[in-house]
Amino acid sequence: MAPRHDIAHLAHVQLLTPRLDDSVRFFTDFLGLRVVGAEGNQVYLHAWDDYQHHTLTLRGHRHAGIARTHLRTASPESLTRRVAAIEAAGHGRGWVDGEPGFGPTYVFTDPDGHEFGLYYEAEWFESGDAFRPALKNQAAAYPNTGVPARRLDHVNFLGKTPVDNRDFMVEALGAMTTEQILLDDGTVGAAWTTFTNKSYDIVYTRDNLGHSGRLHHIAFAADSRHDILRACDVALDLGVFIETGPHKHAIQQTFFLYLYEPGGNRIELCNAGARLVLAPDWKRVDWSEAERAKGQAWGLRTIESFHTHGTPTAEELASLGQEDGNQD
C-alpha cells in the first residue's frame, strides 16, 4: 500500500461542455471564478483562494463530461514513487506537457477509465493588478460577483465498480477511505477517499446506467452554509438550474447544493470546511442500505435524477454510439 501524503491535493480538472461560452459565463458570473487564460477551445479559470494558475479548464466538446483530473504530489520524489506504482499497476499512459502554469504531467487512468494527471512543478498564481488582493496572504481579490467559490473541493466519478477504483486510489496513490456505502449484496455502492485532512477529495459512485468513465459531479467549496443559501437566491434570479438542495448529507455531513451548468455537468456547492479528518487511523464509516433509506441528514428524500444523471448523459452517449464516458 502506498504511503499517505505523496499526493498533496486535488488540483485542477478539465471539464467538457458542448456550450463553452455559456459554461464560462456560469463559472464566472455565478461561481465567481475568473478567466486567466484561453487557447483554442480551452478556457482556464481561477478561484480566488487558488495558489496555482487555475483550478478548472473548460473545453468545448461534442458532449459534456470530465476529461483529465490533476493531482499534485508533495515533492519530486513523491512523483517518482507514484509513477512507478501506477506503472506497476498497469494503468500508466505516459508523460505530457502540463497545462499553462503546470510542469510535466504523468497521465494515467483509474480502473474505470477516467483520466488523471500527476505533477509536482507548478507556478504560483500572480494576481497582477486586475485581481490584486488587499491582504498578502491571499491569492487574489475576493470576487464581488457570484457565490464566490473558494476552491475546487472534490470530484465524484461514476463507474462500474467503485471498490476497484477505491482500492487503486488507496494502493497506488496513498488515499484513505473515510466513508462508503456497503450494499446488502456486499458490494460497495460508493466510496469517499481523501489525500488530505479534508474528509474526501475523490469519490467513486456506482453508475446505475452501467457505463464507465462518466462524471457524477465536481464540487466547489463555499466558505459557509450561509454563502450556499445566498447562492440559491443568486441562482434563482440568474436562471441557474438547481437540481436539489440546499440540505445536509448524512454521509460526510456536507451541506450541499446541486446545480447543472449549461453544458449539462452537475456542479455541487459544498461546505465541508469545518469538518476535518485528523485521525491518522480513521475508522472507515460504512453506511448500509437501511441507513441510506432514511434520506439525507435532515430528512430530504433523494430525488431520482441524482441516481441517474451523469455526464456524458445517456442521450449524449447514445448519439455518439458509445458505451462509456471516457473522452472520445
Add this chain to the structure above:
Amino acid sequence: MAPRHDIAHLAHVQLLTPRLDDSVRFFTDFLGLRVVGAEGNQVYLHAWDDYQHHTLTLRGHRHAGIARTHLRTASPESLTRRVAAIEAAGHGRGWVDGEPGFGPTYVFTDPDGHEFGLYYEAEWFESGDAFRPALKNQAAAYPNTGVPARRLDHVNFLGKTPVDNRDFMVEALGAMTTEQILLDDGTVGAAWTTFTNKSYDIVYTRDNLGHSGRLHHIAFAADSRHDILRACDVALDLGVFIETGPHKHAIQQTFFLYLYEPGGNRIELCNAGARLVLAPDWKRVDWSEAERAKGQAWGLRTIESFHTHGTPTAEELASLGQEDGNQD
C-alpha cells in the same frame, strides 16, 4: 400630538457628493443598488426590495451632506393632516413637484433645518427585462454584485438640539420615540424615533461641533449579520473605507458596519430586521452616560471620528464660510 400611522415609512433621500461618479460606483458596485434614471447632476438609484421608483438620489455638489429626506404618508388624507400640522408648527415651505416616480411633495424642515418632503402619490417600480425577478412578489432581481442592500433603513441627523427635533417628529408627524441617550445634565444626546414596526427610522444626534443641518449617516438594511461580514470582505478588496465595525450596538441592538462613501458621507450597513417594536405602548428606553461608557454591546470602544465626523465636514463648512450644513 399627531396620531401614529399617518406616515407610512421613510422613503427616499437626496445625498450630496462632490465626487458624483465615484459615489455612484460605490452605491452600485458595493451596495448593489441600480441606476434607474439620471437628469442633470442627479442620479436615481433603486434597491432590489424597493417597491417605489428609487430610494436614493445622488446629486453632484460642492460638498457632501444630505439634502431632502422623503417620507410617504399612509393616504391622501394623512398627507393633508400632516401638512396642516407642519404649517401650524411654522416649519412648512410649500409644494413642489416630486422626483421621477413620485407625486406632489410638500417641503418642510425640522427645527434644526434639515429639509424633508412629504408625499402620497407614487408609481410602483417596474423592473423591465433588465432586473426582472424570478419571483413575482419581489420588486427586482436579487443583485449579483455587492452586499446587496435591501432598502434604505434609517437616517441619523446631526443637530444642535435633538430633543426639539424629536418632539417635532412626534408632535407634527406621529413618530414614536423608542430609545434615547439622556445625558447627566438632563439633556437628550440622541433620540431614535419610528413610524413603523422597525425600531427606528429617524435619529437625531447632538452635533459635537455645534453645527446645524449636518448628516451623521444614512443606513441601508442588509438581510443578515452574515451579509454584513461578507460586505467587510468585499469592502477590503474594493478599497472601501471602513470606519468602525462590524459590531453590535447596545442601543437598538443593531449589528452595524460604518463606511465612508467616496463623497465623504458616512454610510451604515445595518441588520435590524429581526427586531421589531410591536407594542403600541412601547416604554422608551433611556440610556445614561454611565451605561454608554460601557462601549458597544460586546465591548467595542466607540472611536473618536464617530463623535465628530459628519457631512458637510468641518473642512467643507470652513471653505464655504458656513456654519451649518443645510444645502447652500
Add this chain to the structure above:
Amino acid sequence: MAPRHDIAHLAHVQLLTPRLDDSVRFFTDFLGLRVVGAEGNQVYLHAWDDYQHHTLTLRGHRHAGIARTHLRTASPESLTRRVAAIEAAGHGRGWVDGEPGFGPTYVFTDPDGHEFGLYYEAEWFESGDAFRPALKNQAAAYPNTGVPARRLDHVNFLGKTPVDNRDFMVEALGAMTTEQILLDDGTVGAAWTTFTNKSYDIVYTRDNLGHSGRLHHIAFAADSRHDILRACDVALDLGVFIETGPHKHAIQQTFFLYLYEPGGNRIELCNAGARLVLAPDWKRVDWSEAERAKGQAWGLRTIESFHTHGTPTAEELASLGQEDGNQD
C-alpha cells in the same frame, strides 16, 4: 372596512396537546422558550424578545390543536371599535378574564369557528433575576439552550372557506391581504393577512380534508436563516421530527423549517424578519396553480403531508366522533 392599525399585533396563542410534559420540553429545550407560570393543566411560556407575560399557553387536552388566538389592540378605543364591528358581524361571544398578565379579553370566532381573543391591557414582562438580560432594551436574557425562538410569528389556520375568513380579518379587524393562492376555479386556496409591517400575521389555508377549525401550524421567528440551519442540527440530535425544510417558500419568501411537536401540532421556524411590507397601498400578489406547481422558491417539491396533516388530526377527530377541530 375597518381602519388598519386598530390591531397592534398577534400576541399569544393557546395550543392543545395530549402530551403536555413532552410538549413543554419541546418548547423549552428545543425552541428556547421559558416556563413563566402554570395553573391546572396549563403552562405559560415566554420567548426572550416578548415584552408581554407570555406568548404561548400549552394546555393538556384529549387531542392536539389550537384553542384561542389573542390579538392586542393599539389602544382602549381600538378595542371598543373592534368589538362593535365583530358583534355587528355576528361573531362575538363575550368578555372573559384574560390569562395571567393580560386584561379583559373579548372572545369571538372567525367564520370557520377558530376562537380568538381581543384585549388591550397587558403587564410588561419582568425578567426577575433568573432571566435578567445584560441590555436594558431586551425583555429577557438570550437563552443558552435551543434555537432560540425570538417570538411568535404567525398562525396558519385550516378552514373550509379561506376567502370568508380573509374577508372577516380585513373587514372586521383591519387586516391587509398581502398574498394569496387563487385556484383555477376562482376560489381562494389560501390567504396571508397582516396587521403590521410584517408581511403576514394570520394565514387561512383550505382544509383538504374538509374540516372546520383545524390548525395547519403556528410559527416562531428565528433571528436568521443560519439559526434555522443550526436548529436542524439540534433537532437531529434531540430527536425532533422534521417534516420538511429547510428551504425558502416562493410565497412570502419565508425561509422555513417544519417540525411536529410531541403533541402532534406542526410548528414552523421561520425567518421573515428582513422582509417588511411598508407600502400602505400594497398590491396583493395572487399565485396561480401553475405558479404553485413550480414548487418552493429553490425547487423543493411540497410533500404530501403538508397538504393533509393538521390538528386535531383526522384520527383524533374520528376517535372523538367530531367533524371539526374547534375545541371540544
Add this chain to the structure above:
Amino acid sequence: MAPRHDIAHLAHVQLLTPRLDDSVRFFTDFLGLRVVGAEGNQVYLHAWDDYQHHTLTLRGHRHAGIARTHLRTASPESLTRRVAAIEAAGHGRGWVDGEPGFGPTYVFTDPDGHEFGLYYEAEWFESGDAFRPALKNQAAAYPNTGVPARRLDHVNFLGKTPVDNRDFMVEALGAMTTEQILLDDGTVGAAWTTFTNKSYDIVYTRDNLGHSGRLHHIAFAADSRHDILRACDVALDLGVFIETGPHKHAIQQTFFLYLYEPGGNRIELCNAGARLVLAPDWKRVDWSEAERAKGQAWGLRTIESFHTHGTPTAEELASLGQEDGNQD
C-alpha cells in the same frame, strides 16, 4: 529537518486554573464541552467532534496557565522517530503514562520551557447513551448548550525567542511555518506553524513582559463566523468577559473572538475552517511592522491587553516569586 506528517495533529492540552469549578462551568455552559471524567483536581472535557477521549484537561492550581500540550503522531514509527530527534536536540524529559484514554506519552519541552507530550496510542471516544449522536460519522451528539466548540484548534504560546521555538517545531517535529511577523530589527515577533492542512496549529508570540513559558491563548474552532456572532450574544448574557472581537485577523485571516475564562486564561473562538493550506511548498508570508500597523483585516485597532495579558499573569508570577510561567 524532520519530515512532515510524523505529527498527525494537535490533540489535547492541560489548562491550569485557580477557579476550577468556575472554569469547568465556562467550558461546559459556554463552549459546549462535556465532562467525561475527573480525578483528583483534574477534569477531562470532550468537544463534540473529538474522536479521542478528551481535548482539554482542567487542573485546579495556584495560578492560571498551560501545563502540557499533547501532539499525536501518525504512527508508532513516527513516534519513535520524533522521540529520537527530540532527544538529539536535548529537549527530552522521558516517558510517562498517558492521561485516561491515551497511551504512553513522551514528555519534552520547547526551547522556551513549555511542556509537551507525544503519543500514538489512543482510545476512540465512546459516546454512550448520554451523548449518542444521530449520525454514525459523528463522535457525540451536537450540544444544545453553548457555542458549541467543535474541537481544539490551536495554542498560542508566549515566549522569549519565537524564532528558536519555531525552528524547534520545524526541525524536531516537522512543522511548516506558514506566516510570521518579521520585526524591523530582523527578529521574529511571532510565528505560525502547522502539522496539518490547517493553516496553523502552534503559534509562538514574543512575550512583551520578558517571561518564559507563559500562554497567550488556546483556541477552539467554531463551525462558522455566524456561530461566533451568536457566541457574543450568549457571552453577553452569561457574563463571559469579551476582551476583543469579533473581527478578522489580517494574519491567517482568522475570524476571532477573545474571551477570558474565569481562571484568567485567554480563550479564542476562531473560524479558520474554510481556509486550508494545501500547497506542499507553501511560501511563508512575512508581515512587517508597517503592515501590522494597519490594524486587523477590517481596521480594528489591537487593544493593549492583547499585547500584555498572558497566563500566569504578571501578578500571579510576582506573588509566586517566579520569572517564568512553567508549571511550578
